[in-house]
Amino acid sequence: MAATFLLLGLIVGGAAVYAWARGQIRSERRAADEKLALVQDAQSSWEERMKAATGDALSRSQTSLLELTEAKLAPIKETLQKFESQAKALEERRLHEVSRIGEQLRSVAEGQEKLRTETGSLVTALRAPHVRGRWGEVQLKRVVELAGMVEYCDFRTQQSERDDDGRLLRPDMVVKLPGGKCIVVDSKVPIDAYLDAVNAVNADLKKAHLARHASQVRDHIKKLGQKRYWDQFDSTPDFVVMFVDEGLYRAALDQDGSLFEAGAESGVIVASPATLIGLLRTVAYGWQQETVAESARAVSALGKELYDRLGVFANHFAKVGRGLDTAIGAYNQAVSSFQTRLLVTARKFPEHGVTNDELPDVGQIERKPVELVALPHPDADADAA
Numbered sequence: 001m002a003a004t005f006l007l008l009g010l011i012v013g014g015a016a017v018y019a020w021a022r023g024q025i026r027s028e029r030r031a032a033d034e035k036l037a038l039v040q041d042a043q044s045s046w047e048e049r050m051k052a053a054t055g056d057a058l059s060r061s062q063t064s065l066l067e068l069t070e071a072k073l074a075p076i077k078e079t080l081q082k083f084e085s086q087a088k089a090l091e092e093r094r095l096h097e098v099s100r101i102g103e104q105l106r107s108v109a110e111g112q113e114k115l116r117t118e119t120g121s122l123v124t125a126l127r128a129p130h131v132r133g134r135w136g137e138v139q140l141k142r143v144v145e146l147a148g149m150v151e152y153c154d155f156r157t158q159q160s161e162r163d164d165d166g167r168l169l170r171p172d173m174v175v176k177l178p179g180g181k182c183i184v185v186d187s188k189v190p191i192d193a194y195l196d197a198v199n200a201v202n203a204d205l206k207k208a209h210l211a212r213h214a215s216q217v218r219d220h221i222k223k224l225g226q227k228r229y230w231d232q233f234d235s236t237p238d239f240v241v242m243f244v245d246e247g248l249y250r251a252a253l254d255q256d257g258s259l260f261e262a263g264a265e266s267g268v269i270v271a272s273p274a275t276l277i278g279l280l281r282t283v284a285y286g287w288q289q290e291t292v293a294e295s296a297r298a299v300s301a302l303g304k305e306l307y308d309r310l311g312v313f314a315n316h317f318a319k320v321g322r323g324l325d326t327a328i329g330a331y332n333q334a335v336s337s338f339q340t341r342l343l344v345t346a347r348k349f350p351e352h353g354v355t356n357d358e359l360p361d362v363g364q365i366e367r368k369p370v371e372l373v374a375l376p377h378p379d380a381d382a383d384a385a
Contacts, residue, residue: 135189136172136187136188136189136243137172137187139187139243139245139273140172140173140185140187140243140276143243143273143276143277143280144173144280146277147276147277147280147281147283147284148280148281148284149175149280149283149284171184171185171186171229171240172185172186172187172243173185173186173187174233175280175283177235177283177286178286178287178289178290179235179290180234180235181235181236181237182233182234182235182236183236183237183241183279183283184229184230184233184236184240184241185240185241185242185243185271185276186224186229186240186241186242186243187242187243187244188217188220188224188242188243188244189244189245189248190213190216190217190220190244190248190252191248192213192216193209193210193212193213193215193216194209194210194213194248194251196209196212197209197210197213197251210251210254210255211255211256213248213251213252213255214251214252214253214255214256214259215256216252217244217248217249217252217256217259218252218256218259218262220242220244221242221259221262221263221266221268221270222262222266224240224242224266224268225240225263225266225267225268226266227240228267230267238267239267239268239269240267240268240269241268241269241271241276241279242263242268242269242270242271243271243273243276244270244271244272245272245273246272246273246274249270249272328365331364331365332364332365335362335363335364336364338362339362343359346359347359
């Protein structure tokens, strides 16, 4: 029974404690809610204040930063503006230069087209035999001028001779050598096949044209050797010089290396401009030496003539000396006779009052030899110095 009452008291006490605790919890919750509301209100107020302060500071910072940035970037902005203006000027200049280059390229293209046309005309003209011959003569004359050979003095152009069969032989040039000798030079321009080879686009066709070019050069050598100019011109060595362009001869030699031997066997010396200049300068040097020798011979002849004339003059001078010696002897004899024969008697006239004037004395001329001193030779003075 007592236990029942004890259990019931515990239940009632627990319920009372629960009710009290529940009310206490509600009160504390309510107080906590109020505190939370106050904290939230304060927080909202502080947030608004912080936002306002931060916004003002940020606005001021942004303004200061922009002003500082503008101040710092002002030189860069000015540099960029200058760069932009210079870039525009360069672009305008570039466009102007591109325009000028375009005009120049058009002029070059026109010039190339004109050059191509003139080259074609020149190639066509060079295929004509008389034009080729004239071109070879002009080139030959230019080489001779470079060598210092004066026309109609050391060489002659287009001199004609006839062979035993009456055929007219007319070499392009006959170079006179000292001693009355001469060298015959003939210019050849085998250019037909060479031009075909230059214009050929196929390698095999070009090779065939070059082989034909070498054959043409060999044919010119053979025909020139058959003319035998050395039989028609006096005092000419048994060979003739064939003048040909350097490029033409080299192209032929590349195809046929025996052309030089063929020329030597035919009595033909193939000469390029450089070789001919060397030959002609050698001849010019020979002419200079001949001129010096002629001058020496002329000086020798003049010396001999002067010596002969000095001999004649010395004979005349000796004759004058002998005449003077004879005259002096006759004069002294006359003076002796005058003094011993005439003056002795004439000086007696003053004694008789005829005159008071004294007669002058007349003396004889003494034959005293004069010692001649030879002048020193200039070479002796130079050696002494």
